[in-house]
Amino acid sequence: MKEPITISITGAAGHIGYALLFRIASGSVFGADQPVNLRLIEIEPALPALHGVVMELDDCAFPLLREVVATADLDEGFAGANWALLVGSVPRKAGMERSDLLGINGRIFTGQGQAIAKNAAKNIRVLVVGNPCNTNALIAKNNAAGVPSDRFFAMTRLDENRAKSQLAFKAGVHASDVTNLCIWGNHSSTQYPDFTNAKINGKPATDVISDHDWLKGEFISTVQQRGAAIIKARGASSAASAANAAIDTVKSLIQPTADGDWFSVAVCSDGSYGIEKGLIASMPIRTKSDGSWEVVQGVPVDDFSREKIDASVAELIEERDAVKDLIPS
Numbered sequence: 001m002k003e004p005i006t007i008s009i010t011g012a013a014g015h016i017g018y019a020l021l022f023r024i025a026s027g028s029v030f031g032a033d034q035p036v037n038l039r040l041i042e043i044e045p046a047l048p049a050l051h052g053v054v055m056e057l058d059d060c061a062f063p064l065l066r067e068v069v070a071t072a073d074l075d076e077g078f079a080g081a082n083w084a085l086l087v088g089s090v091p092r093k094a095g096m097e098r099s100d101l102l103g104i105n106g107r108i109f110t111g112q113g114q115a116i117a118k119n120a121a122k123n124i125r126v127l128v129v130g131n132p133c134n135t136n137a138l139i140a141k142n143n144a145a146g147v148p149s150d151r152f153f154a155m156t157r158l159d160e161n162r163a164k165s166q167l168a169f170k171a172g173v174h175a176s177d178v179t180n181l182c183i184w185g186n187h188s189s190t191q192y193p194d195f196t197n198a199k200i201n202g203k204p205a206t207d208v209i210s211d212h213d214w215l216k217g218e219f220i221s222t223v224q225q226r227g228a229a230i231i232k233a234r235g236a237s238s239a240a241s242a243a244n245a246a247i248d249t250v251k252s253l254i255q256p257t258a259d260g261d262w263f264s265v266a267v268c269s270d271g272s273y274g275i276e277k278g279l280i281a282s283m284p285i286r287t288k289s290d291g292s293w294e295v296v297q298g299v300p301v302d303d304f305s306r307e308k309i310d311a312s313v314a315e316l317i318e319e320r321d322a323v324k325d326l327i328p329s
């Protein structure tokens with residue numbers, strides 16, 4: 001039996017938390033031979049609800065689940081963490097942009113970044129889900145002195161999965177037939193789902209789908225606005241699909257990427273593709289056989305794509321400038 005790994009999850013009593021914890025505890029994320037410890041972090045008022053969730057975890061009698069800690073104390077919550085899934089934060093309501101949450105949520109990620117730096121394991125990896133996730137990840141990264149920048153990620157996988165499903169519906173194929181789908185930029189309504197490099201059963205999506213007006217118009221706006229459409233329909237923001245995307249992200253970061261493919265996650269830019277260094281921006285990523293990741297280089301960026309990527313990166317710069325006081329110089 002392997003040594004247990006420790007996963008810290010904030011917002012564990014929330015909607016996404018409820019859809020996430022049980023899949024991690026069951027072994028469907030880190031593997032059927034990998035025991036896990038869960039350190040579940042909530043704000044004080046949500047601790048009673050969190051205790052109910054812990055009772056349910058107990059009642060599953062998961063063979064791989066070892067220690068479960070429920071706490072509002074960040075030092076205790078991130079102690080020895082190998083992975084930190086930062087979900088805890090307020091979701092937006094109908095009519096809001098995700099960036100409207102910066103003032104409410106941004107501050108959460110200063111203390112969490114500091115606590116991660118102080119308490120987590122040396123190999124910590126941090127996935128930020130709470131919105132606006134790119135800039136919250138930027139805040140966490142910049143407050144986590146000593147933790148390398150390549151350990152911080154923000155989630156754009158839900159957007160990738162949404163884009164794959166939309167292309168698959170249009171082409172009359174299954175979503176798993178769609179590969180090489182990159183979301184560029186911010187997890188926001190400026191994000192760019194790049195159909196120009198996507199493939200459907202190995203062929204360019206632009207050859208398989210002849211309706212290029214749809215690709216350039218309705219496809220992009222459907223993906224950009226999908227979160228808002230779910231809030232309108234459900235009266236609450238995506239939770240099960242978001243938890244599923246968080247799981248897909250972690251799995252993609254721990255398993256080698258299929259040859260020639262890539263996946264989407266926002267990482268700390270090294271300046272690739274002209275994206276300002278230091279921003280947390282989504283781009284094409286692959287995981288190598290040694291478990292490290294790299295930005296896939298040489299993905300063609302035409303004039304149409306360039307304009308879209310630049311618009312989303314400009315928004316990331318605006319968000320960063322708006323939270324200057326949360327980022328130590």
Ligand SMILES: NC(=O)C1=CN([C@@H]2O[C@H](COP(=O)(O)OP(=O)(O)OC[C@H]3O[C@@H](n4cnc5c(N)ncnc54)[C@H](O)[C@@H]3O)[C@@H](O)[C@H]2O)C=CC1
Pocket residue numbers: 010011012013014015016017041042043046087088089090091092108128129130131132133155156157158159187237238239242
């Ligand atoms: N990146 C993405 O693709 C997506 C991101 N989201 C975002 O995920 C976040 C969580 O969504 P839901 O689970 O639906 O919301 P929710 O309101 O159901 O749960 C959030 C939980 O976070 C907790 N929380 C608040 N502040 C906290 C703090 N400082 N420390 C620890 N926990 C704290 C709350 O008590 C609550 O239990 C929202 O910001 C939402 O916008 C949602 C869907 C997709």
Ligand SMILES: O=C([O-])CC(=O)C(=O)O
Pocket residue numbers: 091092098131158226227228230237238
């Ligand atoms: O739209 C929202 O506020 C929640 C979210 O991030 C998504 O569903 O992509």
